[in-house]
Amino acid sequence: MSQPHELSALRHAAAPGQDGQLAVDMLVKLLDLEKLEENLFRGHSPAVTLQRTFGGQVAGQALVAAGRTVGPEWEVHSLHSYFLRPGDPEIPIIYIVQRVRDGRRFSTRHVEAIQHGKAIFTLSASFTVPQPGKFEHQEPMPDVPRPESLPSYRELVAGKEDKIGPGITLPRPVELRYVSTPPWERTRDVDEPLNRIWMKVDGRLPDDKFLHLCALTYASDMTLLDSSLTRHGLTWMRDNVEGASLDHAVWFHRPFRADEWFFYQSGSPSGGGARGFSLGQIWSHDGRLVASTAQEGLLHVT
Numbered sequence: 001m002s003q004p005h006e007l008s009a010l011r012h013a014a015a016p017g018q019d020g021q022l023a024v025d026m027l028v029k030l031l032d033l034e035k036l037e038e039n040l041f042r043g044h045s046p047a048v049t050l051q052r053t054f055g056g057q058v059a060g061q062a063l064v065a066a067g068r069t070v071g072p073e074w075e076v077h078s079l080h081s082y083f084l085r086p087g088d089p090e091i092p093i094i095y096i097v098q099r100v101r102d103g104r105r106f107s108t109r110h111v112e113a114i115q116h117g118k119a120i121f122t123l124s125a126s127f128t129v130p131q132p133g134k135f136e137h138q139e140p141m142p143d144v145p146r147p148e149s150l151p152s153y154r155e156l157v158a159g160k161e162d163k164i165g166p167g168i169t170l171p172r173p174v175e176l177r178y179v180s181t182p183p184w185e186r187t188r189d190v191d192e193p194l195n196r197i198w199m200k201v202d203g204r205l206p207d208d209k210f211l212h213l214c215a216l217t218y219a220s221d222m223t224l225l226d227s228s229l230t231r232h233g234l235t236w237m238r239d240n241v242e243g244a245s246l247d248h249a250v251w252f253h254r255p256f257r258a259d260e261w262f263f264y265q266s267g268s269p270s271g272g273g274a275r276g277f278s279l280g281q282i283w284s285h286d287g288r289l290v291a292s293t294a295q296e297g298l299l300h301v302t
Helices: 020-030 055-067 153-157 209-220 226-230
Strands: 034-037 040-043 075-083 093-102 106-115 118-128 174-178 195-201 241-252 262-272 275-284 289-301
Touching: 020 055, 020 209, 040 055, 055 075, 055 093, 055 106, 055 118, 055 209, 055 241, 075 209, 153 174, 195 209, 195 226, 209 241, 209 262, 209 275, 209 289, 226 262, 226 275, 226 289, 262 289
Parallel strands: none
Antiparallel strands: 034 040, 040 093, 075 118, 075 241, 093 106, 106 118, 174 195, 195 262, 241 289, 262 275, 275 289
16 A cells, blocks of 8 residues: 555655755666566665555556566556555565566556565556557646746745654655645645646656656656545644555556656545545646546545
């Protein structure tokens, strides 16, 4: 399961004094799995003091494992995953890839992430060979302020450790700039049903298209579950909310670079049964809809 706190993805892999590019280089290293055998890979977690592994990390690494078993002409167009058990950040994660199908236009891979002899996460990814066609449409990007006009995340959180938690000022590979009110500043009487955030990998990534897909998968788990709390004016720390991601899906629509600004809008159309359901859309800085996301999470207000 993914750690749900809105800052869980940010507390990793960096120590005070390191800059954004170094954190990005560490993200690239995090996504560079060790091949143990055919269809068998090993991934590591950053040196942090989290109780469980960040879900975006496991999803990104599992997608890397799947991608290592297809040729360069194949492009991933969707992934569907389930968080089964909390990941242990103290030990490596073993990824076992099953080559489910190799077709002419589509190939499917199934990945199991294993720790302590048990599956903690599963992912199914579908790859395709791009085809030309005239079928093309998309939802337009909302009219929102540009990221350059918004305060940086570091500026927003300065002096707010008591609201958000320790470690918030550490360098991190993904920069966020909030268009909507940050979760820790929201009140129950604010009618703001959507999370609207600019994001980008905070440094330069290599010119590897698949790496950008995996980096976006990593970032797509950040803030998505928050959307369910937003509908009720709740925040993780202030309201003592406990939660975890149950599943996560991403559909990739168009090419993009994860180290350029992308706009992430998410909302929660339904909640019930101690679960919240969130949908997200991601646009590139020039207004192209590049990905869509969906997630259901377990939520409990103590």
